[in-house]
Amino acid sequence: MTRPFRRRVLYIPGFDPIPPRRYRELYKREGAEQARISGYQLEFGSRRDRTGFGWGVSGDFNDGRGEAEVEVLIWTDIVQASMGQSIPATYGQLLRTAWTYITSGALFRMMRLRRGPVLAALYPVVALILQLLSSLLVGGLIGWTAGHLTGPGWWLGLPIMLILTWVGLKLWQRLDGRIFVHYLMHDYAFTAQHSGAYPEALEQRIGQFADRIATCLEQDWDEVLVVGHSSGAYLGVSVLADLIRSGRVTGDGAKLSFLSLGQVVPMASFLPRANRLRADLRYLSARAELDWIDVTAPGDACSFGLCDPVAVSGIEPPDRRQPLILSAAFRQTLSPEKQKSLRNRWFRLHFQYLCAFDRPADYDYFAITAGPQTLGARFAGRTHSPGRISRAVNGWTAI
Template identity: 55%
Template sequence: MQSSMCWSGPISSAISMEQGIFATYMQLGRTAWTYIASGALGRLMRLRKGPVIAALYPVGFLLVQLMLACFAFAAMLWLGMFATDQLERAIWSDPSYAPLITVGTGVSAALGALAFWRLLVWFKAKDGKFFAYYLMHDYAYSARHRGANPPELEARMAEFTEEIAAALTGDVDEVLVVGHSSGAHLAVSILADLIRERRAPANGPTLSFLSLGQVVPMVSFLPDAQRLRADLQYLSERDELTWVDVTAPGDGCAFALCDPVSVSGVATDAKRWPLVVSAAFTQTLSPERWKELRWKFFRLHFQYLCAFDRPGDYDYFQITAGPQTLAARYDGRPPSKSRIEKPVNKFRDIAA
């Protein structure tokens, strides 16, 4: 019997997702400055360009929205100027039209401002299709604190620690923690806290951690992510758990086959985890299914949590609902030969 817990995507953005339009554009500026000025953006590009391009997508698309809104404003002004010009021509024959020139200019400016704002509001309302605001809030949350965890996030993480600790006292064979995308780096810190506090009993259920489609470097490469870097190093050395990291080169939104501990520059000689393996989308999905999903980048990023046509040694449902523990399933499984372990991160200091 198994107890599973899954965090898919960002807990951080769930805490603070209700952001206005103006606030989001302010976040855009701060986030871009943090990643560029710290040098993190350039170093992330040296790992994988795909997830960096995915991270730049909300920046680019929000700027496109702003440009279109400015165009709508300019178009309304132009129409107002055209109407004013016609009125000026009429004045020569009837001076009583003169007061209308000022009124027309004011009305066109007001309509332009209204068009500008309504277009931005429309884009925000449609963000369930575009994901620009959603992703921007996620990246901005970590960038705002330069990789550090704010108190409200630490409080949420403490709640999850309690939930896992409670599960480890239950009548189960295995407690499997699954962290997908941004949820992976949060799970690292949560599990590190759990083990530091000695809440993983030696005679209790097996503790397992499955990270999927992780984007850990997006946070660990930031200047003030000492807490995360310390947790990565600590968790990688522990024998209280099994940690398997699954990504796929076909997933352009993840740092595919990048060992999150090693590339963050905090690996030691005592490092045991994670076991880095590939979900190999081109092999585990049928040609027809791969053709259908190949250019649906955000849908493909969630494929780890979905069924495969031809599953290999990674299959979400066999792992979470099957009879084997994560350790047994991957016993003797070598790591991917194409994994990236070169330490690229500039910031390698860790919390005491």
């Protein structure tokens, strides 16, 4: 009996405070749907290696059988700690983050690449200002009315206005599970807090992730696949750069692969103190120890669709090998009905890379993670998707 292809998947999520079990349920639900659409079989179960949080999956495909164990590399605690902010602190984040992106020139340079992710970044700024103004307006009108009808004027009206303004802001905050204003503000503030440099807690976690991947490379796998989504894509770059620099990727065992999805690299690499990330991008792009595929989509307003993260950051080396820039092409791979159901759900679209496509093409997340081919073999011979953006517009290129 032929031995199935064996893979270890290590998934690095983006800036997400929600426990990782959501990713397990998403994978199972969407994987079952993709298998039904594409005509292959997937089975979900437990893992032999119970380190961390994850799940097992096996599949029968036209080109063979694959088995995989998926593990989520968790930094949820760091995200949650950064989000424990009062309303005044959130408005302080707004001012500091806007100042960082505007005065560094990063905001305007990113606009030259894609307007979508920049508008997405401006959304929480504008929304927080409107929330404050609307709360002040309602509180002021009620306070003015109460003060003048009862006689004391603003001696009564001003306290009422302040109290109702605070109540209004608290009500807006309670709606954040639907409108994501505070969440996105915390996300962008986290990236900008040190002008692109990693905070110490995140540096330590990057080191732990590298150690974990090194351990997996020593085990009996055909491929160790690192998947980074959104902010997790640039964390993956630094993790893998550290891993290779340390000499722990020998090439004797499992093939090391990196799949970056919906990346937002310019949000960090365009900032003045992102020297570490820029150096990692430059280094990783020239290494032969791994295969790196970057998948985005112009229809994803939260990512820099088809923007080459190395080239646009202005640090492309002469011996560059990767990443290969591919489009998930939502307009072609999702039916008109599916596109209609996702219209204006831009946050859900940002997670489409992890979901089923009802008109699948080359990109299939579940075949990539559970199928019998390495990432490099699956996309061997491919060239960059049409529309790749490679012009260097970054004003900060020190490494």
